[in-house]
Amino acid sequence: MRISKAAVATTLILGMVAPLGLASPVHAASEVVTDPVGDAGGPARLDVTRTAVNNDDRSVVARVAFVEDRHGVVIVSLDPRGDSGLRLIARKRADGSVRARVLPGAFTDRGPVEDVGPCRGLRVRWADNVARLAMPSTCLHDGDYGAVRFSVLTENGSDSDFAPDTGTSGWIPRG
Numbered sequence: 001m002r003i004s005k006a007a008v009a010t011t012l013i014l015g016m017v018a019p020l021g022l023a024s025p026v027h028a029a030s031e032v033v034t035d036p037v038g039d040a041g042g043p044a045r046l047d048v049t050r051t052a053v054n055n056d057d058r059s060v061v062a063r064v065a066f067v068e069d070r071h072g073v074v075i076v077s078l079d080p081r082g083d084s085g086l087r088l089i090a091r092k093r094a095d096g097s098v099r100a101r102v103l104p105g106a107f108t109d110r111g112p113v114e115d116v117g118p119c120r121g122l123r124v125r126w127a128d129n130v131a132r133l134a135m136p137s138t139c140l141h142d143g144d145y146g147a148v149r150f151s152v153l154t155e156n157g158s159d160s161d162f163a164p165d166t167g168t169s170g171w172i173p174r175g
C-alpha cells in the first residue's frame, strides 16, 4: 500500500497536536458575569451583582447573587449554540416559599422554539442573597447540546435588573 505524502503529513500533525491538546489546561466549563450595584430601579428590587453558570455533562447550574434578598422572580435564559433554548425561572414569594419552573425559548431565540416538557429534577435553592438553579441536562434537547450562553433578568413588579449589560454571556463549553 502506498502512503501519500499528505497522509504522512496529517499523521505527523495529529501526532504533534494530540499530546499538546492533552497537556493544555482543561477549560473550566463555567463563566462568571458581574453586574453593577444600584442599577435595578430602586432598593426594593432584586439587584443582581454576580451570576455564575456551570455547564457540566449532567447539569447546568446557575448561581445568581443579589445586593439584598428580596422576593421576586429570577429568570436565567439559556441559549445552546445552534438550537433554541429555555428559561429557568425561580419565584420567591413574600412568605419565603420558592418555586422553580422551565419555559421554552431563550431571550436570544429569534427562530422557532422547541417546546420543553416538565423538567424532572429541576432544583432551586434560594438562601439569603443567592439563588441557585440546577437543571439536569436531560431537560434541554434531551441533553443533546454543547456550549451554552446565558442572560439573567429579575422581576418584582416589573423588569428590575438585566445582566450582563452586553446582552449575553460568552459561550460556555460543556465540561
Ligand SMILES: [Ca+2]
Pocket (backbone or CB within 6 Å): 035, 036, 037, 038, 039, 040, 047, 048, 049, 161
Ligand atoms: Ca445589578
